[in-house]
Structures are given as C-alpha cells and as structure tokens.
Amino acid sequence: xxxxxxxxxxxxxxxxxxxxxxxxxxxxxxxxxxxxxxxxxxxxxxxxxxxxxxxxxxxxxxxxxxxxxxxxxxxxxxxxxxxxxxxxxxxxxxxxxxxxxxxxxxxxxxxxxxxxxxxxxxxxxxxxxxxx
Ligand SMILES: [Zn+2]
Numbered sequence: 273x274x275x276x277x278x279x280x281x282x283x284x285x286x287x288x289x290x291x292x293x294x295x296x297x298x299x300x301x302x303x304x305x306x307x308x309x310x311x312x313x314x315x316x317x318x319x320x321x322x323x324x325x326x327x328x329x330x331x332x333x334x335x336x337x338x339x340x341x342x343x344x345x346x347x348x349x350x351x352x353x354x355x356x357x358x359x360x361x362x363x364x365x366x367x368x369x370x371x372x373x374x375x376x377x378x379x380x381x382x383x384x385x386x387x388x389x390x391x392x393x394x395x396x397x398x399x400x401x402x403x404x
Pocket of ligand 1: 286287288289290291317319320321322
C-alpha cells in the first residue's frame, strides 16, 4: 500500500430511488469498514432523503481521481522536464552519455504513473473482492 491513508469513495444505491449513495472511508476492505462503521451503515439519500441502513457488501469501491490526476501531472511535468533537460544537455554539454542519462529520467514519471495506477487498482480490487 503506497498511500495508506488516502480515503476512497465507496458507492451504494438508494433502496427507494436507486440514486447512488457516496460514502467516504479510509477502510481498505469491507471487513475493515464493517469493523469501523458496523455491518450496516446508516446513510441518507441525497436525492429522496430516505434514511436507510445499507449492508457493507452493497458498497463498491471505484477509482478515485486524485491518484490518477497526481500521476498524470507527474507524468506530464516529468516528461516535459526530462525532454527539456535531455535536449539542454545535448545542446550545451555535448556529452552523449550525460544526454542519455538525462533522457533516462523520462522513465521515472512513467514508472511513478504505473506504480500509482497499480496501487489504486489493487486497492479497488481488494475492497470489491472481499465480502463480509
Ligand atoms: Zn433515494
């Protein structure tokens, strides 16, 4: 777990109007969620205002946008920065090994992106697979 305390949204459905119920939690799995909040979680529907008890198994985790956004920004800035640095070195230093070295920095944002994405995928799967 790379970002252990990042909260994620889990989604349920209103029993009356099927509007989606959003619930923010730090729990990585349903079991953990049940331990923290009880097996039935009280929610109020934002659409029809029905107060209801939802079983933890009826909640599903989805990808949060924050790690994806973060990864995208790192990817964008890192790639541009790496390219710029690579060209700068090539133009001014005329040392090809150094330029290759600078260009290999391009691999880092891609790697960070992959790690963040994998971590998020693992987290979502871990939550959705385990039932209480
Ligand atoms: Zn409703």
